[in-house]
Amino acid sequence: MKKYFALSSFLFNIILHAQILEKTAINVGYRYTGRNVLQAGLAFRIGESNYKSVILGPSVLYTRINQTNKFIPEANINFMNSGAMFGISGNPYSLEPRIGISLFNAIFLNTGYAFPIHKEKYFKGITFGVQLNIAPNSSKFYDKMKIM
Numbered sequence: 001m002k003k004y005f006a007l008s009s010f011l012f013n014i015i016l017h018a019q020i021l022e023k024t025a026i027n028v029g030y031r032y033t034g035r036n037v038l039q040a041g042l043a044f045r046i047g048e049s050n051y052k053s054v055i056l057g058p059s060v061l062y063t064r065i066n067q068t069n070k071f072i073p074e075a076n077i078n079f080m081n082s083g084a085m086f087g088i089s090g091n092p093y094s095l096e097p098r099i100g101i102s103l104f105n106a107i108f109l110n111t112g113y114a115f116p117i118h119k120e121k122y123f124k125g126i127t128f129g130v131q132l133n134i135a136p137n138s139s140k141f142y143d144k145m146k147i148m
Contacts, residue, residue, distance in 0.1 A: 025105075027059065029131030033096065033114045033123040038062040041074070043133055045105065053080045055105070061091060065122055078108070085110060094123035106133055 023046075029039040041059025056077040063070050078087030085100040085108060094117055100110025108131040114123040 025133040025135035027057070027131050027133045029108075029129055031061075031127055031129035033094070033127045034125045035063055035065075035122065037123075039074070039129075039131065051080075051082050053105075054078070055080065055087075063122070070122075078102075080105070091123070093118045093120060096123070096127055098127065098129070100129075107131070108133070 023044060025043045025045075027039070027041050027043045031037045031039060039059050039061050041057055043055050043057040045053055045055050047053030054077065057075075059074045059076065061070075061072040061074050063072070072091050072093065074089055074091040076087060076089035078085050080102050083102055085098075085102045087099075087110070088095065088097045090096070094114040096112050096114045098110045098112030100108055102108050108129070110127075110129045110131070112127045112129075114125060114127050116122075116124045
């Protein structure tokens, strides 16, 4: 009985990972949030539609603060609707609501405002960003271009 449970658990795990990886991309980006910030992380797409979907994931921010290198964890969620993007990201120092555009889910151009939530106000004010999402060409992460 243990063998059947282990085998079914193993097969379920493989199927689950195959579906998750099919809709996952690696993202790299640059943002200005009161200071220059580099970003790298993962993005997972929920939804099949080219018009409405949700993209969420963790990332790591890199910046220099007081002559020291800082790596800061961040979580973000973006709602896509026909190329328009609405989202929010949060890290230990700020919450940043943002709006922007998505070009086939391959490139995000966005702007927003960083609200500091920590006594150290490292991230504050109007923000601008560019993010590249890198996934295999056959991935379901990207929107497909339809030619009439």
